[in-house]
Amino acid sequence: MPLFILKIAAVAAVVMAFAWQLAHSRGLPIVLIILAVLVIVYGLVTKRTVFGRQVYAIGGNLSAAMLSGVKVRKVNFWIFVNMGFLAGVAGVIYSSRMNGAQPSAGEMFELDAIAAAFIGGAAVTGGVGTVVGAMVGGLIMAVMSNGMQLMGVEQPIQSVVKGLVLLLAVAFDVYNKRRAGASR
Template structure:
């Protein structure tokens, strides 16, 4: 029990948000009469929040370095508009349009990264200017009108599902995917535990470890069964999984990840230690531009149209997801998984409040209060550790 309490205290932000997510889901599940847990609603949760989760992955890296990016919603709108123009007006193949859109996102990120990293203009100012600039350009290129419809192949980015090879009512691919993910997760955790024991790190008891494995395996397979009961695995879920695993690996297992954390912890000390702080900051914003482009493509594909007001408030949702998921307002702290949990908290709140009929005014107020409490909790813990 003492080890369990210590483990929870050392990871209170992440475990606290996971517990909060579970409680929120149970609450809205009861209030909605079980509608929240319907297979079609679970699938919709993924589709509705995918573009925010993609932004949250990039945003948490920006926040870890001690910066902020207010322009991501406008960048997503501009990239979505340009992709639609390329596919509809210029008749380019969707694959070519997607590649060029990602290049555009990288160039926008490089533009902002240059001013922030090398000219040393505060990120708040640069990205605020970018938010206004790219929103204006979006209005200009679209001439205030929507562009639709888009090619069917492009729409499948957000609306498509992994094909099933069986004739069963329940999607067999989704069920098998749940089993495979469970096996891979258990093997990974067992390997990590053995490595920790090999180097005599403190580990939780065998009984608690097994209980943890059983609980997580149950969640994975219940989730896969819910997907299998509807249309199966959405294409966008595969993209999200690749991004989450890839960026978690970069942040936890690579030199680049350690340098990002070092800059957020103390930029001057990191520079004296040999970290190329300007270069790392520059590439963090290039990365944010690419992820904003991906988010814009996902949103445009889901709407099947490019609209002038696309991406409105995306930056606020992404920033909220990062902070709620454990990122520190002062930089140096945060995880990709935490940002995803924060994004899911916001997504479930939005979905649950809509299901029970709460108006948009109540939804905005409650989301703002949740964000304020999350940041206040972070500052409280930081002050407590400093004492």
């Protein structure tokens, strides 16, 4: 394993140990601490490491990344490993919050995740976006979902509204790309 991954894992383990102690002594929710650690770690990885730059390069222009010497297959492998890790963390947290595990748990969360990424600034064409932006998009989607649930909006209508929000975010991104391309 690359040395920076071992360093990140060691730092994450130490932070998690302190977070666990802090959560029981001060009453902070452990989920919030885990989220903060993940945002900080992945924010640093994407902005300050070669791996992060390679991920953005592959997302922005695959051919250019290959020609620049990026080992695309290796980077893609580690991207999928990271996504598996994050899916595992999300599954453990969701199961613990629901006090049980269901095979169908998390269905239709993909719409919220994609909408959060686009609202947060990710581009349809790839290579653009930040961890903090995705978090802001996630908060917007969560507030919207919570508001619709409190208002008693039926689930199918909620899905339609979320789909329309996703459609508007993608349309806005495409419009901005075309406008930026026309001004060149």
